[in-house]
Amino acid sequence: MSARPTLIHVAELAGVSLASASRALNGMVASPETVAKVRAAALSLGYIPDATARSLKLGHSLQLAFAVDDVGNPVYVEMMRAIETVVRGSGYRLQVSSTGTDPAETVDLVRSLARGYADGLVISPLRVTDELIVELKRAAVPVVVVGTLPDTVQLDTVQTDSARGVGLAVAHLVESGRRRIGFLNGPLDTTPGMSRRRGFVEAYAAHQLAPAAGSVQEVAADFTVAAGRRAALDLLSRHRDARGALALDALVAANDLLAVGAIHAALELGLQVPEDLAVVGMDDTELAGFFNPGLTSVSLGSAERGRHAAELLLARLSDPARPTRRIVVQPTLVVRASTQTDPTPEGTVR
Amino acid sequence: MSARPTLIHVAELAGVSLASASRALNGMVASPETVAKVRAAALSLGYIPDATARSLKLGHSLQLAFAVDDVGNPVYVEMMRAIETVVRGSGYRLQVSSTGTDPAETVDLVRSLARGYADGLVISPLRVTDELIVELKRAAVPVVVVGTLPDTVQLDTVQTDSARGVGLAVAHLVESGRRRIGFLNGPLDTTPGMSRRRGFVEAYAAHQLAPAAGSVQEVAADFTVAAGRRAALDLLSRHRDARGALALDALVAANDLLAVGAIHAALELGLQVPEDLAVVGMDDTELAGFFNPGLTSVSLGSAERGRHAAELLLARLSDPARPTRRIVVQPTLVVRASTQTDPTPEGTVR
């Protein structure tokens, strides 16, 4: 029932000074007898050092933070696992914060780092506002951003070329004989949304596809299955020809969740995947592998990005003066059942 | 590049004492002029109070922790969302820790609560060892357990009757005309694994099913899709009759991830779901809703359990002396396509 034992109690019981007790427990210079006495006292009292007091004195907390908009997205789970693996090896603890979609909340979180509860931050923001960039640069502790920032910003960054990723998806579909390719994007006020749109428009032009790229794009309300389903229903019903037949034969989705939503929409409309409609996702999350049908997906190397980000953060912590680095992880295509069928002859209308 | 401003700097700039500055910022008694001066000084310096020092002085951190074995399991994501919603409203921050499957790590985590980095803990352990129970009871801060503990343990608890949940699943399958029902369980050294097995054996007996319940059970290495697939392949191939036809017509899985793995296995073996094999999952995660085919699943009310757990924790924090409570959330069955031979829209039963 007594209060939690402090180092003072340990020192008293061991019959040594507070200073010696601290030294003994922390492996600083101390005689073997002192160490033994203090260890015994600590053990018998069940002493556990107070992290708060320690942090205050030492000026750091041995905690790192990982902030994402939506923990529900499996891509972040993968990233988190990778980060945790790296971080744990260095004696840090990882704390995960879900910021929600409100940019103001994200800014708040970054600002609150100055409160000292974490020694560093890995953040993967969907929406990068000017205000957020300002806060990230003046943050009280080192920050590594997973995602794309304007070139001028001097910050450690791990990014991927998701525009090129969309290009891979489109190329794969074209090679598979698809020509009427639609694009299911996430919100355009997000960084991934913007770059993926660019990637789609470029790929569309490069392959000289018709009709105009603009008419085959649809924007979902957010990067979720439900939003993907709704947006895909819109897109697909907009592209029926005069006889009601589908005028699209493939869909690229800006992430796996949207892709899953799209497949749902297709099935609801009585379409077969991949026969009537091929679908490509993006992120290559676990979900893509075990969805039915298996989802062809563009891997953006989430685990790899997480690992890089964590390593960058640790490096910056040990040397605050080192030049900032920008690591780019290249996308790769993982082909699964959702796009694999015998190539349809060009121009065939279904 | 001056150091981070402290309250001392603010007080100096405002021309008041440290004590007054603190009071002014915290809304304690202070003259309007003092408040104005201090506020202005704090603003112009960009002062942000140090959470560590504050915690040390105040004796609490305004952080709560949520510990789970595997953040990759969507059931925990749902729980976490619910918990966060509740605690955020009370001014606490939520910190998520993934302990991994090693019970020793979980024990370590609970023990480390005494370090003062969190004021309370919600924990949902898969494996409940005696050692863990001891640590939970003597934990330095209030703990709420999501899961089942021995009746004698005095701790705030939110549990569900998952044995009864398995019963619902079996009953539903029997009503749908299935008689040869297999059970795909998770590891038997976990609490859910044990109680779900009990539920299955009881239900099996109640419905007078044959053959012996033991022969139709299979245990997966863990609660993941991959392990589910492997175990289901074993189980299904073991139950071919002499002519190679399948001797099972339904499978109950101990969670949704295992169920998804089982469906995979079935498809690989050329079986149709639900025609050849009906599959029921458990947890009714988001995944169940958007999987293809839609997965019939026993909802164990994850969000509800999370909410209850958070509320229990807050209540305990505000009144440490209150008697412990044990809340039980009842399972319900959500029927989807994976058990319905004639496609009907999804709906909730019971």
Added chain:
DNA sequence: CGAGCGAGTGGAAACGTTTCCAGTGGCGAG
């Protein structure tokens, strides 16, 4: 008109550590 009160203030202690600094004693070298 004096006592008493309440609002407001500043000094200083405290939270539990780590670490600087000044000692103490023992012991080998000169």
Added chain:
DNA sequence: CTCGCCACTGGAAACGTTTCCACTCGCTCG
């Protein structure tokens, strides 16, 4: 024998807060 070095120790300061306490001052009330 004495000096200096070394290993070890304890006192005390410090980290940045909050809050207790004592104090002043202007008012009101009896």
